[in-house]
Amino acid sequence: MCPARRCFGCSTPSQAEMVLREVPVEQVTRPLGRSEVIGLLFRLTVFGAVTYFTIKWMVDALDPTRKQKVEAQKQAEKLMKQIGVKNVKLSEYEMSIAAHLVDPLTMQITWRDIAGLDEVITELKETVILPVQKRHLFQRSRLLQPPKGVLLYGPPGCGKTLIAKATAKEAGFRFINLQPSTLTDKWYGESQKLAAAVFSLALKLQPSIIFIDEIDSFLRNRSSSDHEATAMMKAQFMSLWDGLDTDYSCQVIVMGATNRPQDLDSAILRRMPTRFHINQPSQKQREQILKLILDDERVELTVDLEEVSKETEGFSGSDLRETCRDAALMCVREYVSSGSDSEDIRAISQSDLQRAVSKMKKSKSAGGHMLLHAALD
Numbered sequence: 001m002c003p004a005r006r007c008f009g010c011s012t013p014s015q016a017e018m019v020l021r022e023v024p025v026e027q028v029t030r031p032l033g034r035s036e037v038i039g040l041l042f043r044l045t046v047f048g049a050v051t052y053f054t055i056k057w058m059v060d061a062l063d064p065t066r067k068q069k070v071e072a073q074k075q076a077e078k079l080m081k082q083i084g085v086k087n088v089k090l091s092e093y094e095m096s097i098a099a100h101l102v103d104p105l106t107m108q109i110t111w112r113d114i115a116g117l118d119e120v121i122t123e124l125k126e127t128v129i130l131p132v133q134k135r136h137l138f139q140r141s142r143l144l145q146p147p148k149g150v151l152l153y154g155p156p157g158c159g160k161t162l163i164a165k166a167t168a169k170e171a172g173f174r175f176i177n178l179q180p181s182t183l184t185d186k187w188y189g190e191s192q193k194l195a196a197a198v199f200s201l202a203l204k205l206q207p208s209i210i211f212i213d214e215i216d217s218f219l220r221n222r223s224s225s226d227h228e229a230t231a232m233m234k235a236q237f238m239s240l241w242d243g244l245d246t247d248y249s250c251q252v253i254v255m256g257a258t259n260r261p262q263d264l265d266s267a268i269l270r271r272m273p274t275r276f277h278i279n280q281p282s283q284k285q286r287e288q289i290l291k292l293i294l295d296d297e298r299v300e301l302t303v304d305l306e307e308v309s310k311e312t313e314g315f316s317g318s319d320l321r322e323t324c325r326d327a328a329l330m331c332v333r334e335y336v337s338s339g340s341d342s343e344d345i346r347a348i349s350q351s352d353l354q355r356a357v358s359k360m361k362k363s364k365s366a367g368g369h370m371l372l373h374a375a376l377d
């Protein structure tokens, strides 16, 4: 007898045919019973579910950004709870942007924390804050709508970030503090989804400010050397930004800060018609900043801040703060080294401030030399 199939050479039936002959015909052709169908469906469902979850688990395990995403999600959920945002469903990408969200209620910076920039503050109040706070007064005028883009430019450490935070705080805006790396250090294609998520999140949480520090590093002059994904992300960012302009009632402002406005793409500059130059503080401004920084500190009555302000030409607000901190630390160091068990640390004196100023001048010029060498190398 031929083993497997029917042998056409002879008329002997194959093994398979023999087996089939033994199964009654009605059993092969009869329709399945109800319980058999249910059993089959159940088995198919279990099989499908196991396959789906296994594949999902494998994809998750292979995703290098998974840990970051989980962290971002936790952070975002915490923040959303804090700011009382309920019933707003966020996508995975919006979640990772929401991790950079700052609640105006928990934000500490107000106008009172900024010295010497009264003109900028007044203009911001008129152009940005008032139209938001008194919407009904401005509603009918297209000209008086708050700008969708504001640029703060000037040397580092002079208060650009302070101004942005205080604006959000005073206007009651939610503040999305975006570092360029959030969008650019991503896998191919992710940047665009994240850029879209920035705007969709800002709209869901409006009124909100999208603050982009070092906006030049992110939206600099477009060049042919741009990576294709970067170029696409920039283009998309701009078109989403334009979308804000067409939506008359939306309350989202993009606020950018830069030390290098000349590096900004002209298309970006056009989208930021309201610009503020936050320059290196003048002598009068330095005196005001020093006064503010030392306001809550123990300072000898003989300290002459006008004198200190004259000696600190070229210092930024941040340099002044560091100088005052150094002077205060001198008092602490003296207290520790004297082994005193007195309840008080002595007040900051004029000579502490003068020593701290010379130290800062030295470190600034050393920094300057280092930069010069780096540029020449």
Ligand SMILES: Nc1ncnc2c1ncn2[C@@H]1O[C@H](COP(=O)(O)OP(=O)(O)OP(=O)(O)O)[C@@H](O)[C@H]1O
Residues within 6 Å of the ligand: 113, 114, 115, 116, 117, 155, 156, 157, 158, 159, 160, 161, 162, 163, 213, 257, 258, 259, 289, 292, 316, 317, 318, 319, 321
């Ligand atoms: N006008 C100011 N009044 C009070 N403090 C100031 C002022 N300018 C700067 N400072 C101090 O310097 C710190 C740094 O300021 P800020 O971060 O706003 O500078 P920036 O211009 O954003 O700098 P960067 O370009 O480096 O981001 C502030 O936290 C504050 O302590």
